[in-house]
Amino acid sequence: MSTSLRNNGAAAFAAAAALLLVAGTALAFYWVPEDADQGFSQKIFYLHVPVALTAYACFVWGAWKALRLLWTREARYDLESYTAVHMGVIFGVLTLLTGSIWAKISWGIWWSWGERQLVLFLILFLFYSAYFMLRYSVEPGPRRANISAVYALFGVVLIPVSFLAIRLAGTLLHPTVFTREGPQMSASMFFVFCVCLAATLALAGALYLNELTGKRLDQALRDLREAVA
Amino acid sequence: MIRARGLEKRFGATRVLTGLDVDVAEREFLVVTGPNGAGKSTLLALCAGLLAPTRGELEVAVERGEIGYLAHEPLLYRELTALENLHLYGRLYRVPERHERIGMLLGRFRLWDKRHERVGELSRGLAQRLALCRALLHEPPLLLLDEPFAGLDHEGAEVVDEELARGRATRTLVIATHDPDRVAGLATGTLALA
Amino acid sequence: MSRYAADVAALARKDVLLELRSRDTLPAMLLFVVSALVVFHFSLPEGSSDVAAAGLLWIAIVFTALLGLSRSFAAEREQRLLDALVLAPCDRSAIWLGKVVSIVVFLALAEAVALPAFALFFRPVGWETVAAVALANLGIAGVGTVLAAMAAASRARELLLPVLFLPLAIPIVVGGVGATVADDPGRYLAFLGLYDGMFAILSWASFEYVVTE
Numbered sequence: 001m002s003t004s005l006r007n008n009g010a011a012a013f014a015a016a017a018a019l020l021l022v023a024g025t026a027l028a029f030y031w032v033p034e035d036a037d038q039g040f041s042q043k044i045f046y047l048h049v050p051v052a053l054t055a056y057a058c059f060v061w062g063a064w065k066a067l068r069l070l071w072t073r074e075a076r077y078d079l080e081s082y083t084a085v086h087m088g089v090i091f092g093v094l095t096l097l098t099g100s101i102w103a104k105i106s107w108g109i110w111w112s113w114g115e116r117q118l119v120l121f122l123i124l125f126l127f128y129s130a131y132f133m134l135r136y137s138v139e140p141g142p143r144r145a146n147i148s149a150v151y152a153l154f155g156v157v158l159i160p161v162s163f164l165a166i167r168l169a170g171t172l173l174h175p176t177v178f179t180r181e182g183p184q185m186s187a188s189m190f191f192v193f194c195v196c197l198a199a200t201l202a203l204a205g206a207l208y209l210n211e212l213t214g215k216r217l218d219q220a221l222r223d224l225r226e227a228v229a
Numbered sequence: 230m231i232r233a234r235g236l237e238k239r240f241g242a243t244r245v246l247t248g249l250d251v252d253v254a255e256r257e258f259l260v261v262t263g264p265n266g267a268g269k270s271t272l273l274a275l276c277a278g279l280l281a282p283t284r285g286e287l288e289v290a291v292e293r294g295e296i297g298y299l300a301h302e303p304l305l306y307r308e309l310t311a312l313e314n315l316h317l318y319g320r321l322y323r324v325p326e327r328h329e330r331i332g333m334l335l336g337r338f339r340l341w342d343k344r345h346e347r348v349g350e351l352s353r354g355l356a357q358r359l360a361l362c363r364a365l366l367h368e369p370p371l372l373l374l375d376e377p378f379a380g381l382d383h384e385g386a387e388v389v390d391e392e393l394a395r396g397r398a399t400r401t402l403v404i405a406t407h408d409p410d411r412v413a414g415l416a417t418g419t420l421a422l423a
Numbered sequence: 424m425s426r427y428a429a430d431v432a433a434l435a436r437k438d439v440l441l442e443l444r445s446r447d448t449l450p451a452m453l454l455f456v457v458s459a460l461v462v463f464h465f466s467l468p469e470g471s472s473d474v475a476a477a478g479l480l481w482i483a484i485v486f487t488a489l490l491g492l493s494r495s496f497a498a499e500r501e502q503r504l505l506d507a508l509v510l511a512p513c514d515r516s517a518i519w520l521g522k523v524v525s526i527v528v529f530l531a532l533a534e535a536v537a538l539p540a541f542a543l544f545f546r547p548v549g550w551e552t553v554a555a556v557a558l559a560n561l562g563i564a565g566v567g568t569v570l571a572a573m574a575a576a577s578r579a580r581e582l583l584l585p586v587l588f589l590p591l592a593i594p595i596v597v598g599g600v601g602a603t604v605a606d607d608p609g610r611y612l613a614f615l616g617l618y619d620g621m622f623a624i625l626s627w628a629s630f631e632y633v634v635t636e
Contacts, residue, residue: 070632073281127590134587137577139241142281142636147573150629151587154566157625158591161618165594168601168614226244279506281636294512304507306437306498308444320433321511323426347444363507 010209017206020199027192041105046192048098050200051091052117056159058088058204059124063156066149078145079219081152082135083212087204089128095121116166123162127155230255230371230401231276235285238271245271249285251420253403255370258415261405263422269405270301272422273373276403289371294322297369299377303360307349311340311359314348315366322367334362338388353380361389365396372396374404378411386411430513434521439528441498448494449529452487456537459483460544476545477552477603481596483537484530484556485563485589491529492567493584495522496575505575509634519568519630526564534560551612555602558615559595565623566591572633594618 028046062084069077099118100110113119131151138144231253238246245268253259261269274280276289277298289296298304305314312331319327335341338358348356357380364372377393378386390411393402397415404412409419442449463479499505508518534556542548567588574584595618601611 070629123590123593130583130586130590133579133583134573134577137579137583139578141240141283143576146632146636147576150569150632151573153625153629154569154591154622157621158594161594161621164614164617165597168611169597274506277510279509279636292512293510296510298507298510300503300506302503304502304504306441306504307502308441308498309437313440317433317437318507318511321430321508321513323512 010206010213013202013206013209017199017202020195020202024192024196024199027195032188032192033186041102044098044102044105046196048095048102050193050197051098052095052121053197054200054204055088055091055095055121055124057201058084058091058208059128059152059159060156062088063152066152069145069149073142075142075145078148079215080212081149083208083215085128085131085152085155086211087208089125089132090207091200091204092121092125092128096125114170116163116170119166120159120162123166124155124159127158131155230257230290231403232288232290233275233286236272236275236282236287237284238268238275238280239283246275246422249422253401253418255401256398257417258397258402258412259404259418259420260409260412260416261403261420261422262407262409267422269422270375273298273375273403273405274300277373291369291371294367295369295371297364297367297372297374299360299364299372299374301375301379303348303356303363305348305356305359305363308347310345310347311335311351312344314359315362318363318366324367330366331362334365337392338362339384354382354385357381358385358388361392365392370400372400372402372404374402376406377404378406378408427514427517430517431520431524434508434518435524435528438495438522438525442525442529448491449532452491452529452533453536455490456483456487456533457540459486460537460540464544473546474604476541478596478600480537480541480545480552480603481559481599483541484534484559484599485592485596487533487537488526488530488563488567489585489588491526491533492563492571492588493574493581495526495568495571500575500580505572505634515631515634516627518634519572519627522568522571523561523564526568527560530560530564531557549603551608552599552603554612555599555608555615558612558619559599562595562615562619562622563592565619565626569626569630569633572630576633591622 024046028043034040034042062081065077065081065084068074069081096118099115099121103112103115103118104110111118131148134151135144135148138147231251233249233251236246236249236251237244245266249272251259251272261272263269271280275282275287277296278289278293279298305311306317309317312335315331315334316327318324319331324330332341335344338361340355340358340362343351343355348359351359357377361374361377364374377389381389393412393415396402406412409416460479460483463476463483467475467479496505499508509515538548538553538556570587570591571584574580574587577583595615598611598615598618602608602615605611
């Protein structure tokens with residue numbers, strides 16, 4: 001795996017991300033019409049949902065790399081899985097923040113247990129934070145790689161199970177008082193949504209490759225230092 | 230039976246083994262010596278399959294159930310009796326005629342009258358003997374013993390000497406010890422780790 | 424197949440025997456769960472619904488389970504016995520299943536005390552609650568065993584287990600409370616079954632990797 005930023009596609013992703021983010025923001029603010037029901041505040045939807053979907057994508061990517069690690073026992077997948085989970089947590093926190101802001105704007109409260117997406121991300125945030133605690137509590141080596149990988153797989157199974165749990169809990173304990181329909185998206189809204197989704201995915205990709213390169217450089221440096229010593 | 234090339238093992242930032250090449254043919258008896266921290270225990274654990282090498286190749290030509298491993302810890306349940314421990318391992322290792330074999334080993338290692346005592350109540354030396362019983366229970370073709378004489382009294386050491394000599398012709402042995410002279414007569418090779 | 428069953432039986436028997444000899448985990452679990460219920464009584468404000476109390480039952484169960492789980496690999500960890508088990512020719516998942524069986528036994532014993540205590544202190548317990556508890560035991564034991572093995576390999580040890588376990592316990596609590604208080608418990612029981620199924624398969628398949636390099 002190349003350690004050069006120029007060669008491994010990070011630059012390409014970064015360029016794409018920059019372009020798409022600018023395009024997406026411009027389209028969201030200036031081109032697409034306002035939502036009939038919610039007005040201007042609805043526009044945060046173009047940030048919140050893509051960020052949430054990107055977080056899911058990162059966790060799934062991390063689980064895929066984890067599976068590859070357990071299957072092939074090649075050490076490089078450990079770093080890739082870890083970096084993907086890291087990205088997922090960053091975007092997860094962003095989801096919680098943007099979701100909270102949206103809730104404040106829409107209903108005047110910072111948190112609502114009836115907001116399923118937010119609750120799901122809260123659970124996942126707790127789960128993946130524990131991932132880092134676990135990782136830093138085990139000596140680096142094949143054992144830590146294995147354990148992290150298994151935990152990442154548990155996470156990806158937790159996502160649908162938690163989603164179901166929250167729905168069940170909703171009917172029982174916390175009725176969804178505020179309903180927000182997924183916007184009946186017109187074609188133009190859908191287009192802008194897709195641009196923003198592509199933007200966040202490209203951003204995640206760029207950050208992922210960037211961090212991965214950095215970590216591999218660290219490792220290469222450490223190995224060189226030891227070889228010389 | 231055991232073949233290592235460029236074997237390296239790192240724990241976090243500490244490198245314990247570097248660039249090690251080892252060859253052990255069938256029925257050889259290799260004695261591994263070296264100061265504390267040289268990596269003797271690590272090498273045995275690697276050969277047993279408990280650790281994975283950080284770098285390099287390691288081939289051990291036997292199945293998992295064909296290795297008899299003795300570690301620093303006796304690897305026995307303290308709250309269970311000697312007999313219960315051996316029966317548990319006997320079941321897990323699918324030892325045929327388990328009762329007879331256990332009885333025979335306990336007799337040979339002079340532990341028969343201690344068989345109903347909990348391992349936690351046995352002295353260090355007796356626990357060590359019992360650990361050797363555990364390692365030998367399934368008649369493994371490969372024995373990896375980490376300091377087999379540690380904690381043994383004169384009688385215990387004699388018993389171990391006998392046992393090592395007895396199985397000489399049919400087993401492959403790798404022993405880590407601080408006392409290589411004791412087994413010098415039986416050994417076919419030495420490996421000194423720095 | 425029968426070999427596998429024999430391995431599991433030998434290992435489960437070993438864990439139950441160890442507990443009978445040392446007698447440290449089970450009494451602590453029993454005392455803890457009753458104490459917890461008493462504390463909950465004092466923590467509920469006057470006029471709280473019985474439904475709230477049902478939620479507390481499940482909290483008591485989850486935390487009692489944590490107590491049991493944190494001790495589950497204690498012997499193996501202290502004496503490095505996991506190495507000996509891992510070296511044996513049996514399937515590593517048999518180690519998992521053996522532990523699961525023994526933990527389910529301990530949980531069931533603790534609940535045999537907790538449920539009557541709860542019925543005494545708070546409100547009667549119906550068949551749905553018992554069914555939910557039985558299903559939850561399987562999920563807790565299955566997931567908890569893998570997590571306990573992970574925690575045993577770490578420096579933080581017992582401190583780490585609650586952090587790892589609680590997010591995964593949330594769906595169990597939802598299913599359990601739902602089955603206890605809802606008008607139609609079937610959905611929640613089915614959900615618990617789904618949780619058990621999915622996580623049992625994952626745990627069974629992945630345990631090997633948690634205990635080997």
